[in-house]
Amino acid sequence: MNRLFGQPLKVVNCGLTSFADNLRLAGGEVSHVNWQPPALGDVGAGLDLAWLTRHPLVEQANETAFARYLEAQPVLADVxxxxxxxxxxxxxxxxxxxxxxxxxENMCGPVKGAIIGAVMLEGWAPDHAAAERLILDGKVDLEPCHHHQAVGPMAGIISPSMPLFVVENKTNGHRTYSNLNEGLGKVLRFGANSTEVLDRLRWMKxxxxxxLKAALAVSGEIELKPMMxxxxxxxxxxxxxxxxATGLFIKRIVPALLGTQLPLxxxxxxSAAIIANDHFFxxxxxxxxxxxxxxxxGVPLSSMVSVMARNGVNFGxxxxxxxxxxxxxxxxxxEGLFFPGYGVEDAAADLGDSAITETAGVGGFAMASSPAIVKFxxxxxxxATANSRRMQAITLGGNPAFTLPALNFAPTAAGIDARKVADRGILPVINTGIAHKQAGVGQIGAGITTAPMECFVEAIRALAETVKQHSGQAS
Structure with missing residues (x-):
């Protein structure tokens, strides 16, 4: 023992950084391991996690789910x-x-403002006050886009008269939908609902x-994975x-528009509207x-995340x-950059269905391919490169259809495994815009956020119970 302490000591510290700091102050050489208990230290969830790890039924289910994801062939089919x-x-x-x-009553300002605008757009109410009364009286149903195979950025609003993009997975015939992008400025997706905003929506319809519908009839279905x-x-x-991506889309859609019988x-x-909107795609x-x-x-017992979405209050x-x-x-x-005159105190919480891109292995997961994004x-x-590498630790594999030049053309990490997130303490990274907390002010910045760990801990508990029931081991 005396000989041991007479030699230079190299210490590996696991857990609290303060221990490592004190050892360094004492002249020690310390390697710190950034470790914390899995599942936020929840003992029950930790035991569930240990039981689910390498569980043969879960592994088999994940192989099926991930294969179906890879096999999907989305095409833009219609409007x-x-x-x-x-x-x-x-x-x-x-x-x-x-x-x-x-x-x-729990919604954030931008979503409330956007819903009121949609109620007026549909002609269900003549003004803001009447629209809110209609909602409070329970005469308008409000449901997530995801419950209807749809997605929408920021407030995500879709109402009956709005046009939608129709994307079809040619592998299974399943269709999904999204509203059309309004551009920047005062727009419904940030809660603006002025006459100018509603008139633009009417023009879009x-x-x-x-x-766009006529152009797609000329061009035929547009394959989206190669374009992405x-x-x-x-x-x-x-x-x-x-x-x-918008530029590539313009190359396909403008010649098709010229092939229609529409007025010049x-x-x-x-064409001018699409060209002016870099976010159109x-x-x-x-x-x-x-x-x-x-x-x-819908693959029973799979731990693969199929949706990540935010409503300006909660992440789900x-x-x-x-x-x-x-x-x-x-x-x-x-955490990000704010436009001049705005700060954290002005911001709404994370908002929008656009985290479906990260769920599918692009967006924040593909930041290595987009160094210019860090300016935004x-x-x-x-x-950006580190984010893409880190996501490899919490996913089931890579998507060879989407490769990253900065990582020697490695496939993007894809197939978020809730077990790995809870076990390794690495949260899915998301690129996002920042909306002002008041309806209609609009975008005030952009940055990076993560999914909250509590979602994954709860999901692990539920999945363990599902697997136990399937195996006849329910408590």
Whole structure:
């Protein structure tokens, strides 16, 4: 023992950093391991996690779910009015919002403002006050987009008269939907509901949507995975940055528009609107990712995450193996860059269905391909690469359709495994815009956030109970 302490000591510290700091002050050489108990230290969830790890039924289910995700072939098939695609909208006054379920009284400002705007757009109420009374009286149903195979950015609002992109998975015929991107500024997805905003939405229905529909009739279905893959090689991550993807889409859609019988003035107007909006492809990307994740959903006993979504208050996830159940927690704050004049105190909590891109292995998971994104969300190109590498530790595999040049063309990490998240303490990273907490102010910044660990701990408990029931071991 005396000889041991007479030699230079090299210490490995696991857990609290303060122990390592004290050893360094005493002159020791310390390697610190950033470790914490799995599942937030919840003993019951930790035992469930240990039981689920390498469980043969879960492993088999994950192989099936991940294979279905990889096999998905989303194509942009059509543009239709929401009530034509979502049958529930024909039976009742229904408006869809982003994220997991939430009651009107608990909604954030931007979502409330957007819903009020949608009620007026549909002609169900003449003004803000009348629209809110209609909602408070329970005469308008509010449900998540995900409950109807749909997604929407930020507030995520879809109402019956809005046009939708239709994406079809050619592997299984399943269809998913997204609203059309309004552009920047005062827009419904940030809660703005002025006459200017509603007039733009009416123009999108009357002019933009019919033109896109006619162009798709000329071009035929547009394969989306190759377009997204090419955009990743051109500096996009197809969530917060869609400049290249939108450009690739323009190359396909404008010649098709010129091949229609539409008036030249309409073709010019529509082309100009798409060209001016670098975010136009975002909604298409979201619907494509929704189609890929829906293919992986509904595999009994799978621990693969099939949905991540936020409503401006809570963050929710779904697992493939636990059906339609949501696992929710308070949304984590967004760390990023704010526009001049705004700060953290002005921001709404994380918001929108666009985290479906990260769920599908792009967006924040593909930041290594998009070093320019750090100018928008903060950090450095090295941080972006580190985020993509770190996500490999919590996923089932990689998607060879989406490769990252900065990582020697390695496939993007994909197939978030709730077990690995809870065990390793690494949270899925998400690129996101930051909305002002007041309706209609709009975007005030952008940054990076993560899914809250509490969602995954709750999901592990539920999955363990499901597997035990399946195995006849229920307590």
């Amino acid at each position: 239709v009015i929401a009530s034509e695609a979502i049958s529930a909208m024909n039976a009742r006054k229904l408006i869809l919002h982003s994220g997991p379920p939430i009651a009107w 009357a002019t933009l949507a019919p033109a 893959a090419q955009a990743l090689h051109m500096g996009d991550e197809v969530h917060n940055r869609n400049s290249a 003035a309409q073709i010019r107007e529509v 975002l909604n298409i990307s979201m619907a494509a990712c929704k189609a890929m994740m829906d293919a992986a959903a 996830i779904r697992l493939s193996g636990t059906g339609d159940r949501w696992f929710q927690a308070k949304a984590n704050p967004v 969300v903060g950090g450095t190109p090295a941080d």
